Amino acid sequence: MIESFTLASDLSGYLPISLIVLMAIAFGIGNVVISQMLGPRRAGAVKGQSYESGMNAVGTARKRFNVRFYLIAMVFLVFDIEIIFLYPWATTFPNLAPQSDESLLWLLRILFFLFTTVVAYVYGFRKGVFKFD
Amino acid sequence: MDWLTPQVVTSVIVNLVVVHIILVMVAYLVQAERKFSAYIQDRIGPNRTGFDFGLPALKFLKGCLGFGQPLADGIKFMLKEDFTPSRVDKVLFSLAPVIVVSPALIGFVVIPWGGSWDGVLPWFSGDLSLTGGTAVRITGADVNIGIVYILAVAALGVYGVTLGGWASNNKYSFLGGLRASAQMISYEIPLGLALLAALLAYGTVLPESIIRLQISEGWGVVAQPLAALIFFIAIMAEGNRAPFDNAEAEQELVGGYHTEYSSMRFALYFLAEYAHIVTSSAFLVLLFFGGYHVPFIPGLKDLTSPDAVSVWAVLAKFGVYFGKVLLSVTLMIVIRWTIPRLRYDQVMSMAWQFVIPVALVLVVGVSLVIYAGQATTWNLLMVNGLVMAMTLIAAPLIPKSTMNRKLPLYGSRFSPMPDERVRTQSSESLALEDRPVEGSAPVAR
Numbered sequence: 001m002i003e004s005f006t007l008a009s010d011l012s013g014y015l016p017i018s019l020i021v022l023m024a025i026a027f028g029i030g031n032v033v034i035s036q037m038l039g040p041r042r043a044g045a046v047k048g049q050s051y052e053s054g055m056n057a058v059g060t061a062r063k064r065f066n067v068r069f070y071l072i073a074m075v076f077l078v079f080d081i082e083i084i085f086l087y088p089w090a091t092t093f094p095n096l097a098p099q100s101d102e103s104l105l106w107l108l109r110i111l112f113f114l115f116t117t118v119v120a121y122v123y124g125f126r127k128g129v130f131k132f133d
Numbered sequence: 134m135d136w137l138t139p140q141v142v143t144s145v146i147v148n149l150v151v152v153h154i155i156l157v158m159v160a161y162l163v164q165a166e167r168k169f170s171a172y173i174q175d176r177i178g179p180n181r182t183g184f185d186f187g188l189p190a191l192k193f194l195k196g197c198l199g200f201g202q203p204l205a206d207g208i209k210f211m212l213k214e215d216f217t218p219s220r221v222d223k224v225l226f227s228l229a230p231v232i233v234v235s236p237a238l239i240g241f242v243v244i245p246w247g248g249s250w251d252g253v254l255p256w257f258s259g260d261l262s263l264t265g266g267t268a269v270r271i272t273g274a275d276v277n278i279g280i281v282y283i284l285a286v287a288a289l290g291v292y293g294v295t296l297g298g299w300a301s302n303n304k305y306s307f308l309g310g311l312r313a314s315a316q317m318i319s320y321e322i323p324l325g326l327a328l329l330a331a332l333l334a335y336g337t338v339l340p341e342s343i344i345r346l347q348i349s350e351g352w353g354v355v356a357q358p359l360a361a362l363i364f365f366i367a368i369m370a371e372g373n374r375a376p377f378d379n380a381e382a383e384q385e386l387v388g389g390y391h392t393e394y395s396s397m398r399f400a401l402y403f404l405a406e407y408a409h410i411v412t413s414s415a416f417l418v419l420l421f422f423g424g425y426h427v428p429f430i431p432g433l434k435d436l437t438s439p440d441a442v443s444v445w446a447v448l449a450k451f452g453v454y455f456g457k458v459l460l461s462v463t464l465m466i467v468i469r470w471t472i473p474r475l476r477y478d479q480v481m482s483m484a485w486q487f488v489i490p491v492a493l494v495l496v497v498g499v500s501l502v503i504y505a506g507q508a509t510t511w512n513l514l515m516v517n518g519l520v521m522a523m524t525l526i527a528a529p530l531i532p533k534s535t536m537n538r539k540l541p542l543y544g545s546r547f548s549p550m551p552d553e554r555v556r557t558q559s560s561e562s563l564a565l566e567d568r569p570v571e572g573s574a575p576v577a578r
Contacts, residue, residue, distance in 0.1 A: 013276040016144035017242055020152065020273065024238040028231030028401060032215070035397030039214040048219030050303040051392055060220065061299075061307040069315050072481075076318040079489070083325040086496075087281060087338075090329050094336030098506025107504045114497065121490075130485035132478035 071129045075120075082117045086110065139252070143269040148242060151273060154455070155241065159407040160203035166466050167202075173470045207400075215396035218301070225300035230394070230401035233293030237405035240286045240412040242273030245340040246454050247447040248425060248439050268442050270341065271450075279338035283416050284325065287371065290409060291317045294373075294380070297402070298390035309389025312477060313380030317371055319484040324367035326492035330360040331420050333499045334513055344424035345439055352428075353421035356513040357499075359521050361421040363492050368413035370480065372406060375469035379477040414461035415454070422457055425450035487528075495520045 050057045089110050096103040124130060164179065171178025182205050183197040194201075217223060249268040276282065291314050298310015331353055335343050347353055354361040370377040381389030388394075391402045418424060427433045435441060436449045475483070498516040502508055541548035 012138060012141055013144075013274055015141050016148050017239070017274045017276070017282075019145055020148045020239050020242055021235070023148075023152070024235040025231065027238065028234045031397045031401060032227055032230065035211050035213075035215045038212055039396055041214060043219075047216070050218050050220055050301070051387065052304065053387065057220075057303075061302050061304045063304075063307075065307075065311060069311050072315045072319060075485075076322065079322045080318075080325070083322065083329065086329055087332070090332045091336065091338055093500065094333055094503050094508070098504060103504055107500060110500070111497070114493065118493070125486075130482065132481040 068132070075124055075129055078117065078120050082113070085113070140269050140275050143250070144242075144272065144274055147246065147271055148273045151241060151246060152238060155238070155408055155411055156404075158411060158455075159404055160207065162407050162410070162462060162466075163206070163403070164199070164203050165463070166469075168199075169463075169466050170470045173467075210397050210400040213396040215398060218303075218393050220302045221393065222300040222302065225296050226393075227398070229293050229297035229300055230398040230405075231293075232296060233290055233405040234401040234408070236286050236289035236293075237408040237412065240283050240409070241415055243276060243279060243282045243340060244415045244419060244454075245270065245272045245344065245424060247271030247450045248341075248437075249442045250444060250447045251442040254444055271447050272340070277339070279340055280328070280343075280416070280419070281338055283412070284328065287409070287413065288321055290405065293405070294390050297394070301390070301393040303393050305387045305392045306390050309380045309386045309392065312386075313373055313390055316373070316377065316379065316480060316484075319481060320367045320370035320377075320488075323363050323484065323488040323492045324371060326489070326496055327360045327364040327367060328420065330357060330492070330495050330499045331364075333496070333503055334508055340419055340424070341439065343419060344426060347423045348426050348428075348438065351510045352423045356510040357421070357517050358514070359491070359495055359517040361417075363488055363495075364417060364421065366488065368417060369465060369468070370484070372409045372413060374406075374410065374465055376472045376474050377480050378469075378474060379480055382474060382477075410462055410465060411458060414458045414465070417461055418454065418457040422461075425454045427453055491520060491524050494523070
């Protein structure tokens with residue numbers, strides 16, 4: 001009985017998603033606007049300072065920061081793109097006939113793909129990208 | 134009106150219902166968190182805010198075990214001054230909470246809360262005309278990308294956190310935002326890899342099919358406990374939850390990326406955090422804990438099976454699903470208040486040097502088992518156990534960093550000078566627990 005209805009291959013399945021996206025954005029904006037209107041507003045020279053544990057703020061926060069965060073972002077890109085490519089494979093590969101030539105080909109391809117990432121990982125490891133001390 | 138199918142109508146209604154359940158749940162999760170932390174720390178917690186609003190006519194609603202606290206908090210958040218410091222980037226500062234809260238509130242839509250429904254209401258004899266004889270799915274969106282959607286949406290939250298930290302133009306916020314974004318993107322990889330290991334075993338991304346497979350083959354956590362563990366760690370780190378809440382470590386960064394936020398914009402960050410916990414718990418339940426199904430209990434077993442389509446079955450599945458989600462969230466709350474926060478370098482090293490390699494090996498192992506065509510529960514469990522054993526054996530062999538060691542402070546009672554006499558007995562019995570090692574100072578490395 002459950003198998004009788006087909007999967008929504010058209011875009012109508014995304015209609016509820018777009019509605020809830022609009023609702024969520026409206027919820028966020030609405031809450032900010034409402035509390036701006038309802039709350040009091042009292043400005044002050046000292047009040048407007050950024051909070052630095054009660055001291056006078058020294059400079060701005062627009063400063064150079066540790067380059068390690070950039071490295072993390074770059075390594076993340078390598079891994080994340082790899083994982084994205086693995087999803088279509090992960091949904092198809094288990095449905096192939098086990099131990100067939102086609103299945104072996106798919107497995108070896110993805111193992112090679114993973115191997116390239118492992119090379120990148122080992123290179124990063126040797127370069128000390130993953131050392132956080 | 135071709136697009137207005139019964140499924141779309143049902144999905145919209147389910148979305149509206151579930152988003153309100155989640156919002157109320159978030160409010161009471163804050164209350165639950167305060168109560169749990171209070172009892173763990175031997176306090177009482179909020180216990181006297183009722184629903185009487187100070188009116189004599191509503192005096193009988195006074196107290197209510199403190200259940201009015203979330204409502205009082207909400208009203209207070211609305212009415213307090215929403216202050217914008219003078220040096221912030223005003224547009225991004227207002228936009229960031231919206232960007233944080235929107236993805237958190239839309240992630241749940243592909244979760245199959247209630248299985249399928251045949252469109253019949255027993256107490257309503259008229260023509261419902263909702264369904265044309267076929268069953269509809271009680272889910273927020275019946276799309277064929279399935280759980281990949283949740284992964285895509287959950288990753289969007291990092292933008293708001295980074296933007297909020299940067300726009301605040303405050304050093305605490307900036308560092309908190311940086312830390313949070315680095316941590317979130319780092320733990321996205323083990324999250325994706327653990328999900329991949331589960332998907333390889335299931336061979337599908339459709340939530341309904343995943344639950345069906347778990348009913349016939351056994352829950353995912355039985356077959357792949359390591360994947361479930363990695364997934365659980367990753368969702369806690371993704372949500373910036375303790376013990377991974379370095380982004381808002383009070384001792385170091387005041388409030389982290391929401392230091393400068395006040396009133397409703399702060400509340401949106403808070404709300405997003407808890408909504409994220411609820412969504413990712415629902416995700417965890419779907420992948421590893423059998424979704425809405427309850428095994429072994431005779432009556433409930435049939436009622437919550439995917440083939441039961443009556444309205445009572447739908448309600449039972451809703452209840453079971455949210456019950457499981459609540460259990461997972463409760464576990465997270467208890468973990469937050471019992472395990473101390475990890476240091477930031479420990480969190481990041483754990484992601485890159487430990488969790489990600491283990492998850493990669495796990496994915497390769499699972500795919501080899503699948504190639505052999507032996508993807509039974511036992512074999513998957515064996516692969517998981519093997520990877521775990523390999524990790525435990527290999528972990529001590531990897532050279533540890535010599536930096537960030539605990540430095541001996543010579544002359545203190547834990548590292549006494551060679552000729553110094555240290556009192557190792559105390560009149561107080563409690564003080565004996567951290568008694569130093571008797572003897573001379575350790576050799577400096």
